[in-house]
Amino acid sequence: MSPAGRAVPGLFPGAVEAFDRGGMLALVGSLGTQLREGYAAATATPALPSAEGVRSILICGMGGSGIGGDVFRSLYGPTLAVPVVVTKGYSLPGFAGRDTVVIVASFSGNTEESVAAYTAAVERGCRVVAVSAGGALASLAEADGLPHLRLPDHVPLPRAALGYLAAAPIGIADALGLIPPAADDVERTASLLDDLAGRLGPDGGDPSAKGLAGWLGGRIPVVWGSEGVAEAAALRWKTQTNENGKLPAWASVLPELDHNEIEGWSVGVGTPFALIVLRHPGEHPRVEARVTATLDLLRASGLDARQVHAEGSTPMGWLFSLIMLGDFVTTYEAIGRGVDPTPIPVLSALKERLKP
Missing domain, CATH: 3.40.50.10490 (Glucose-6-phosphate isomerase like protein; domain 1)
Incomplete structure (x- = not known):
């Protein structure tokens, strides 16, 4: 450090x-636990699509829900035989099609850009996996008969659920056989994070x-x-x-x-x-x-x-x-500076203004 x-x-x-x-400090300190639990849940996602003939991996998400895609790309993009692309918006790149695994993540399940990306991926026949704690994304996946990884809903904000959101594409790709088995690496990393949390937290000595x-x-x-x-x-x-x-x-x-x-x-x-x-x-x-x-x-x-x-x-x-x-x-x-780190009043105000 x-x-x-x-x-x-x-x-x-x-x-x-x-x-x-x-309680942001406690949430930050739970990253190791989240990674461990999130990976176990992701590898057990039911009814995942076939990985046969996959030629690209596309991860869609915004803000705190999208950072998991950046983590996955940084970890696996340099070594995988297929490209890993992260999109943060309403649209999909032109290559996305039947040979593309598309993981769409929205913690709330209601992020409008992610819902639009999900809809586009389904229309193109992509191999779609939805990731959310509920919301419209969960409802759409259920209605479409597509796999949905349900995230725990006890975390109040997407950015505080990074362990779950980052573990989602890792666990899904592992279950599909698209990356080398990650269980040992996840456990080793989670243990490191548990130790770091104790050292860096309010009562820690680091x-x-x-x-x-x-x-x-x-x-x-x-x-x-x-x-x-x-x-x-x-x-x-x-x-x-x-x-x-x-x-x-x-x-x-x-x-x-x-x-x-x-x-x-x-x-x-x-x-x-x-x-x-x-x-x-x-x-x-x-x-x-x-x-x-x-x-x-x-x-x-x-x-x-x-x-x-x-x-x-x-x-x-x-x-x-x-x-x-x-x-x-x-x-x-x-x-x-005497500021509660958890509330996001400006982001919340923008969301209210953009409501239809």
């Missing part, structure tokens, strides 16, 4: 009780998450990850900063950012920003050289930077350890 930073200014005794009224939140100090995070497992982790840090931390943020990927973004960090630009670089043992050998050279150049702009290193012994462990740290950091960021 990362070296500790200064204490989070607002994390006085009783701050968690005062401001984490939605200061990494609280220290990083204090170091950020309300600045706008710029999160970099190397292509592969750190790409999905960087995206998760960005979106959790938005939803938990109530702050703008962005995520970029190495080596692509070395061909454009770095020019934007001219002298004097870096002050309101803080750079976090997510590292893992599976990086391309040239990435390490790029990180060192890039940071040396950008420090002249006043951009403050920290590197965060993954834990674990497999890509799944690396990815989820980076995700869990980010989930804790963004939650502590909110609490340190």
Whole structure:
């Protein structure tokens, strides 16, 4: 994990009780349990389609329900013989057809983009699997006689159910024989996350998450990850900063950012920003050289930077350890500013305005 930073200014005794009224820290700490339970449920999804002749895998979902697709693509996309594509919108790519497995995820089951994607996939004859805690997606799958993986409904928000949502495509693809058996890797990763949760939580002895939140100090995070497992982790840090931390943020990927973004960090630009670089043992050998050279150049702009290193012994462990740290950091960021990380008033207001 990362070296500790200064204490989070607002994390006085009783701050968690005062401001984490939605219980986000406990939900973040349940990631290992969710992954373990979600994988077991997904591998047991009834009436899955045949995998014979599958030529592509398409995972559809929005927001917190869509991040599971990014996780799956980061873990398995580089090694599978068929392409893995993640879509976040109403439409499907032109290649989607009878030889495409389409996994449509919506935690509520009512996300309009995901329902539209499901309908399009059915119309094209794709091999569809629906994933939700209920809602319209569950009803449609039942009416169409298609497989539906029902998620637990005790988690209040999609972003807090990442373990279930990420385990869904992993377990489904495993059951179909599209990926190597993942049971041992899932259990190893879940155990790692259980340990991390104890260390990074409010009563834990590892200061990494609280220290990083204090170091950020309300600045706008710029999160970099190397292509592969750190790409999905960087995206998760960005979106959790938005939803938990109530702050703008962005995520970029190495080596692509070395061909454009770095020019934007001219002298004097870096002050309101803080750079976090997510590292893992599976990086391309040239990435390490790029990180060192890039940071040396950008420090002249006043951009403050920290590197965060993954834990674990497999890509799944690396990815989820980076995700869990980010989930804790963004939650502590909110609490340190006296903000409950759980409610999402702006997103909720937008949904109300868009209701037909």
